[in-house]
Amino acid sequence: MSVSSSARPTILLLAFNSSNQLAVTSTLEGLNTPFATATEESAQSALQNCFPSHTATIEYFQVAYPKPARVFFVQVSSTPPTGVEFHSLAGLAAEHKHLSPQLTAALDSIEPFLAEIPYLHLSENDYIYKFRVEKNRSRAIYQQDEAAQSLYQSKLCEAIKALSRTNERSAAKPAVLNFGLVQYIIPSHFGFCLGVKNAIERAYKSLAENPHRRVFMLSELIHNSFVNEDLLRRGLRYLQTGGGIPFTVSGRPEKKNGDKTEASLWDTLTSEDVVIIPAFGATDGDKRRLIRKGICIAKHDATCMLVEKVWKAARVFGRQGFTIIIHGKSEHEETKATFSNACRYAPCLIIRNIDEARLLGGYIASPSEEKCAAMLQYFVGLYTANFDPVRHLEHIAIVNQTTLLMNETAAIIDYFKSVFVDKYGLEAGPSHVGGSGKKNTLCYATQVNQDSLHWALAEPLDAAFTIGAKNSSNTYQLYRLCKQKLGDKAFFIQSEANIRSRCEVENYVLSAAGHDNGGHLEVCPLWPAHNLSPRRVLITSGASCPDGLIQAVISRINSFFPAEAIRSIDQVLQEVAAA
Numbered sequence: 001m002s003v004s005s006s007a008r009p010t011i012l013l014l015a016f017n018s019s020n021q022l023a024v025t026s027t028l029e030g031l032n033t034p035f036a037t038a039t040e041e042s043a044q045s046a047l048q049n050c051f052p053s054h055t056a057t058i059e060y061f062q063v064a065y066p067k068p069a070r071v072f073f074v075q076v077s078s079t080p081p082t083g084v085e086f087h088s089l090a091g092l093a094a095e096h097k098h099l100s101p102q103l104t105a106a107l108d109s110i111e112p113f114l115a116e117i118p119y120l121h122l123s124e125n126d127y128i129y130k131f132r133v134e135k136n137r138s139r140a141i142y143q144q145d146e147a148a149q150s151l152y153q154s155k156l157c158e159a160i161k162a163l164s165r166t167n168e169r170s171a172a173k174p175a176v177l178n179f180g181l182v183q184y185i186i187p188s189h190f191g192f193c194l195g196v197k198n199a200i201e202r203a204y205k206s207l208a209e210n211p212h213r214r215v216f217m218l219s220e221l222i223h224n225s226f227v228n229e230d231l232l233r234r235g236l237r238y239l240q241t242g243g244g245i246p247f248t249v250s251g252r253p254e255k256k257n258g259d260k261t262e263a264s265l266w267d268t269l270t271s272e273d274v275v276i277i278p279a280f281g282a283t284d285g286d287k288r289r290l291i292r293k294g295i296c297i298a299k300h301d302a303t304c305m306l307v308e309k310v311w312k313a314a315r316v317f318g319r320q321g322f323t324i325i326i327h328g329k330s331e332h333e334e335t336k337a338t339f340s341n342a343c344r345y346a347p348c349l350i351i352r353n354i355d356e357a358r359l360l361g362g363y364i365a366s367p368s369e370e371k372c373a374a375m376l377q378y379f380v381g382l383y384t385a386n387f388d389p390v391r392h393l394e395h396i397a398i399v400n401q402t403t404l405l406m407n408e409t410a411a412i413i414d415y416f417k418s419v420f421v422d423k424y425g426l427e428a429g430p431s432h433v434g435g436s437g438k439k440n441t442l443c444y445a446t447q448v449n450q451d452s453l454h455w456a457l458a459e460p461l462d463a464a465f466t467i468g469a470k471n472s473s474n475t476y477q478l479y480r481l482c483k484q485k486l487g488d489k490a491f492f493i494q495s496e497a498n499i500r501s502r503c504e505v506e507n508y509v510l511s512a513a514g515h516d517n518g519g520h521l522e523v524c525p526l527w528p529a530h531n532l533s534p535r536r537v538l539i540t541s542g543a544s545c546p547d548g549l550i551q552a553v554i555s556r557i558n559s560f561f562p563a564e565a566i567r568s569i570d571q572v573l574q575e576v577a578a579a
Contacts, residue, residue, distance in 0.1 A: 009068040011043040012036050012106050013057060015050075015076045019271055019296040020117050021086035023050070023076065029100035031092065034084055036069075036102060043072070050084060051076035055120050060113045063105040071106050073113070075120035088271055088294025089114075115284040118297040124315075127308055128301045129202070131194045141204035151230055154547035156554065156569060157191065159576045164188035169444050171451035174459065174538075177572050179558055181565045185459045185538045187452035191550065193445035193543040195304030196222050199279035202302040206274055207234055215274045216265065218282055219244075219333060221302075222544035223472035226495065239265050239275065242333050242471070244286075269293050277301040281308070281337035284344070306443040307334055310399050311341040313435075317397035318345025322434040325360070325416075326350045327409050328401030330382055332473060335401045342399070347392040349383040357412045361419040364393050397434025402443030403474035403543070405450065445543060446474050453478055453540055457485045462535045463526065464490045465499075467549055468542030470508050470519065475542025482538070488524065496552040502560035503529050532561060 013035035015023040025034040034050060037043040040057075047054060054076040063069050080086060092099060092107060099107070119128065142152035160175040165188055172188040192200075199221055207215050216239050220228050223242075232238075240246045246254045246264035254264050269275070271294035277287075281303040290297055314324045324342045328335030330350045342348045351357055359378060363371045372389050396416060400409045413433065421429030457464075464482040468475025475492075482490035491507045493499065498506040498521070505526050510519040527535065537557060541550055558566045 008038075009062060009070045010036065010038055010102075011040055011072065012063075012069045012102060013043040013047060013072045013074060014106065014110075015047065015054070015074050016117050016120070017076060017086050018118075018299065019086070019088075019294050020291040021088050021271065021294040022092065023080060023084050024087055024092070024103070025084050027100060030098045030103075031087075031095065032100035032103045033106075036100075040072075047074065047076075050081055051078050053078045058120065060116075061109055063102070063109055065105050066101045069102055069106070071109070073117060073120055075117075086294075089292040090294065093292070111288070114288040114291050117291055118287070118301070121298070124312075127305045128298065128303050129198060129305065131198060131305055141201055141208075144204075147230060147233075149548075151226060151548045152546045154551035155573060156551050157547035159573055160186050160188075163576055169448055171448050171455055174452070174456040175576070177554075178567070178575065179554075179572055180567045181532065181534050181561045182557060183534070183536045184554060185456050185461065185536060186550075187449070187456040187538075187540050189445075189448045189452040190540045191543070191545050191547055193304075193443075193449075195279050195306055195445065196544050199302035199304070200227060202300070203231055203236065203276055204234075206276055206300055207231070207236060210274050213272055213274055215276070216269075217276045218278060218286060219280075221276070221278045223469040223475075223542075224544040224546070225469060226549065227544070227546060237265065239269075243331060244336075269295060271295055274300055277303055278333070279304040279307070280333035281311075281341070283336050283340035285340065303337075304402070304443075306402050306445065307337070310338055310402060314338065314342035314348075314397075314399050315345045317399070317434045318342065320397075320434060322346060322395045322397035323392040324348040325357075325396050325398045325412075326400065327357075327398055327404065327412055328352070329473065332401060332403075334403070338399065338401070343384050347384045347387050349379060349387065349392075351379075351382075351412070354408065354411055354415060357415055360393065361415060363389060364416075364419050365423055395432050395434070401473065403446050403472075403477065405477050405480075406447045446477075449474070449478065449540070449543065450481065453481055456538050456540065457481065459538070460536055461486060461538050462489065464538040464540075465553060466490070466492050466540055466542070467494070467553060468492075468545045469494060472542045472544055475545070476510070478540055478542060482540075491524065491526075493553070495549050496556035499526075499553065499556050501529075502527050502557075532565070 012033055014033055015035060023034060024031045035043045035046050037046060054074050057072045057074045059070055059072050061071050063071060142148055164172050164175045174188060175186045177184040177186060203217065203221050215235060216237050219238055219240050219242050221231060238247055241253055246266050248254055248262045248264055249268060250262060273295060275290055275295050277300065279302055287297060317324055324346045326335060326338055326348060328350060329352060335350060339348055339350060359375060363375050375389060398413050417430055417433045420432040423429065424432065464486050466475060466479040466482055479490065479492040491505045500506060503526055505524050506521045507524045508519055509522045539550060539553060
């Protein structure tokens, strides 16, 4: 029996431009999509006539009022014809009473799908922002003035990388720089990773291309105050802190008690503004706020490919029926973004370390109502709505914050496998942990820095300096490795300014409660004042540390020795080149 045309759902094709603004036209019913038709064929024909250049159309949801309709999304790139205009979703919301009933119903149901609109031009296997090969990188931004050159350029670091890095993904022996009374042991891999390079170049390029527009970063570009301050000096502004607290128009964090004495920068945003998403990525909630304001996102999204790789792995695991366990720090921007993204596909829960994994494992091994209640209370705020341990901890998959130690994530994966093997046996147990034990969501850049440091720590050493921001997770992991080997001769510094003299160093000491609970600078002894014995010093840096800081630390340490006993940088470079 044929279905009458009146019973068939109509088609609502919502066409968005690259700024996430919706194409609308004025009808007798009010503002409506120009592609509200009876069939897909007629919607496609109308779309082609209006916008010859567009992505494939994708169906997202259905609405029932005032009559059933299937809602499709498409992204268009050509200029609209006469009679069709682009409006931000926030602008349309303000004109709510002037919208057609069907468009109103569609926009009332669009919230869960908003974050996907900027990326309609990408397939599921595409990356938002691919790493660029060296010849396509914007290296000129590092040389635009004396400040940039001092911060980003280092002849020594370039020489070390050319000498030691036979492969970007593989650690090798450290470089040894012989300055005479001081020898420096430099791991083959240190400093900026490709994701950070891409994000920094994206930020400087956006500033250069938009001299008459306001340019914002969602939050800190990377965890390095020197880079962030240089961008601020050039006109960039941040919308919120790393913890998600909005900045006011005067640049102060908004008061937590909700007493708004002045507008937040979020409130002032318009579609003319540029907002850059940092390498950590962004939550769907933040993206939705930008999308509603009609702000272009995809063009200025600098999310690291390796972070997005974690998101893609979570999506696959979720579709296979696994609950996503995220090994990360819940307050870290990257973990927040991963949690938000993974929630689209599966129940999720965040754990910080192996101890918290054991809390889950204890319940999985022998569930009880008491254990369930205690576990849910312990992890409150760290799992998705309606999380049900009875159902959601039967099959799990582990993904991670990319800046943590590989062996810790690996230990968590192996631990959960052992729990399920004990419960279900050697044959059935492993299938309850997704990924067949693969650790494919670990960032190779973080890992290769750690592997390279292990090589360097095998050398005889008198001190080790790890350079990076106090809030940099990957830098802290490098410092932990140095501390384990050298004890009180391992120092966590932010720049050469922390090395007060040959006798004293301002070492950043972490809180006894852990890296995430702050810390303080503590003046620690380095070497005796009058002892000019030769020294072997290891220097490494986190993935967000510019090369210029490394060379500045070397110059600072060299200054504590008689000039005649220290070889020049040019002499050392000649030796490195001849090696």
